[in-house]
Amino acid sequence: HRGLSSIRSKVKALWVVSFHLLSLTQDLGFSVSVEIISGIESKPHPCPYMAHLEIITDQGYVASCGGFLVSQEFVLTAAYCKGRKITVTLGSHDIKQEESTWQKLEVSEQIVHPNYNFFTNLNDIMLLKSQADPRHGDNLPAHWSTFIPPGRMCRAAGWGRTGVMESVSDTLREVKLRLMDAKACNHYTFYSHKLQICVGNPRKTRSAYKGDSGGPLFCAEVAQGIVSYGRTDAKAPAVFTRISPYVPWINEILKKQ
Template sequence: MLLLLLLAFVLLPCAGAGRIIGGQEVRPHSRPYMAYLEIQAGTKCSSCGGFLIRPDAVLSAAHCLHKKRALSVTVILGAHNISAQEQSQQRIPVRQWVIHPKYSPVGFKNDIVLLKLKKKAKINKNVQYISFASRNQHVGVGAECLVSGWGLTDTGSKSDVMMEVKLKVQKEEICQHIFDNYQRQSMICVGDEYSKKSTSYGDSGGPLVCNNMAHGIVSHGRKRRLFPKVFTRISYLEPWIHKQLRSFALQELPGSPSSD
């Protein structure tokens, strides 16, 4: 199986690093909810994954932006070949982002950030939002889910196109044994117990899609250990997401401080 470095493709001037193991190329534009985040912080650049949940809102991982004092974030939607200027691509600056107030870098608790775009994305066959799990929707052990992104091969050759890996939801006890700060209610234990497939560095922020719905956000794992990985559980944080979306909507009202 190929070792694929997810989200490590150099997109000048920014570069991100990561890998996915045992993945394959997806059919072009078959994951229209996928977002690529370019993060500019001073002279430093980085990238993360994300996903569109509303024409003007993207979800990602909090640690992508935490304490980076990012000067600007740009979201790229509708991309298959991230290195090409595809007509399908939409580059939209981010107006603001909100990190969960109880996010903690120790154990990556509540590892979620909501980004509001400066303008609404144009919804078409290549750019669409995805539904996400509500408070009473849970994904069970053994469910097969998908994680998508862009990357490099382990030999250093570029993989400009979107790649994807299929992973299974695992028993909570597996992650509780390995991660001291694992929380059952707010996290999902995921991976391939035979370590043939995995997410790794740089995958952060991408969605865990199960039955065409986003149930998790790529969060963290152990260095040099392919199995298991921890994802933020969206259903637990769904009330907070909707609260922030309502706040974004109020800002659009005439006369509000953030309205143009």
């Protein structure tokens, strides 16, 4: 574990960091932090379970991710978003404009999937434990689903950059994306169709890009995926962690609490 931490520290020293943005580009041809490209601004507060994560990294930088409530106590997000300290903001639309709907929560426990691999991004899933206000725990999205096949149109949501050269968006945005066949993600060296979803038509400009890993992918209002990584040039498709294989692991943790 100490050796892995040392390796991670050396890799992360290459990161270009600014407030609300942490991105890592690698020779593998992908960016491990993604955002919404060609999306639209969401209606204010339609999804009170959406979570904005402000992260103090192990190196002391400030970064951000997305996530969503799956119970009164737990937020589901990407393992890549792990840090020294995480603050969850619920009930936010514009992350720069505090409202009465806001609730800020300190994360008491970060539960990373035991098989998460930092370098391949496999098993990129994590649960964050905190105590949410009941008003944010109502109408949680359905998320324990079976394997979803390609061809469906789904919806991703998050905060962050809206283009390669664009500035950070303070408001929650969403974009409709098509689920693709596994072959569309063959250029990603470690892509696994059993554990991940290939998302976004390569003929379209719509995609997920830098700024908010950990945000949800909804298909017919069922949470099916978690934003994981995409290409450095923002071209579709991007890779999302498939939630369905991790249902036993998630349920085991929820039952223990």
